[in-house]
Amino acid sequence: MNPDKTCFAASVRKRIIEATLHAGVSHIGGSLSVVEVLRCLFNGILGIDAKNLWSRERDQLVLSKGHAALALYAVLVEKGFLPEELFQEYGQKEETVMGIHPELGIPGIDAATGSLGHGLPIGVGFALSFRMKNQPFHVFVLAGDGEFNEGSNWECLPIALHYRLDNLTLIVDRNRLQLSGFTEEMHPLEPLGEKFSAFGWDVKEVDGHNMEAVGEVLREAKNRKNGLPLVVIAQTVKGRGVVEIENKVDSHYCGISPEVARKYLDVSFQGGSGVIP
Numbered sequence: 001m002n003p004d005k006t007c008f009a010a011s012v013r014k015r016i017i018e019a020t021l022h023a024g025v026s027h028i029g030g031s032l033s034v035v036e037v038l039r040c041l042f043n044g045i046l047g048i049d050a051k052n053l054w055s056r057e058r059d060q061l062v063l064s065k066g067h068a069a070l071a072l073y074a075v076l077v078e079k080g081f082l083p084e085e086l087f088q089e090y091g092q093k094e095e096t097v098m099g100i101h102p103e104l105g106i107p108g109i110d111a112a113t114g115s116l117g118h119g120l121p122i123g124v125g126f127a128l129s130f131r132m133k134n135q136p137f138h139v140f141v142l143a144g145d146g147e148f149n150e151g152s153n154w155e156c157l158p159i160a161l162h163y164r165l166d167n168l169t170l171i172v173d174r175n176r177l178q179l180s181g182f183t184e185e186m187h188p189l190e191p192l193g194e195k196f197s198a199f200g201w202d203v204k205e206v207d208g209h210n211m212e213a214v215g216e217v218l219r220e221a222k223n224r225k226n227g228l229p230l231v232v233i234a235q236t237v238k239g240r241g242v243v244e245i246e247n248k249v250d251s252h253y254c255g256i257s258p259e260v261a262r263k264y265l266d267v268s269f270q271g272g273s274g275v276i277p
């Protein structure tokens, strides 16, 4: 293991594709859409390193869209936080902690998620606890846009404002798709930013695949002291990087053929260059 090494979006994408190929099926679409956000969080935003990996006394990340666990595992293994042998168990073993959804007990996983609509409530609790204990840590919650079908998410918004939780940042992966269709056709969310604003939250929008822009907005998020919780709406593409499934409903939970996988896995890349963005 080489703890705390830089991870690159291209290598994370390759791992997601390879693991999907071997497992036969995964939540590949929603995993590929959050690669840049996770990569930025783990490269210099989250105060997490090999020494405090298991600690609650550090910034916390709640992957509320728990079905995208494969993306998080891929980042953790690239960072050297998750052992390679454990990662290789994904989709290969009945008895493994490398499940479809993240569980406590896996290095770098701060909350067990998978049942949608619970990550933000957990994140509000973490942030409130840091505030009450006067601890300087920040909480990031990464949620899907389809997750805003869940009333529990909306119930949290006034609570976070009431407690002035500027140590809380919600990132919404706005890929405009949910399990079986486009959000605006199934459960319309727009104008999403205005809805968060109406709850008194600060709102920012960013191109969720532009690493520099994402890094900047998340760095600023961590340094805020204005008493307002923040939502970052990250405009993304479901399945990003694998053109065969990009922006397709079926990308939610599917396999990848060896031919398609080979197209992406065979390219030689160094540090993020190559065909896979």
Ligand SMILES: Cc1ncc(C[n+]2csc(CCOP(=O)(O)OP(=O)(O)O)c2C)c(N)n1
Residues within 6 Å of the ligand: 029, 030, 031, 033, 065, 067, 114, 115, 116, 117, 143, 144, 145, 146, 147, 148, 173, 175, 177, 178, 179, 238, 252
């Ligand atoms: C409470 C709950 N209801 C239903 C599901 C099944 N489910 C898994 S993913 C998903 C769609 C989520 O959409 P979104 O949050 O937009 O995820 P993305 O499209 O980014 O993968 C659903 C309904 C679940 N995990 N939890």
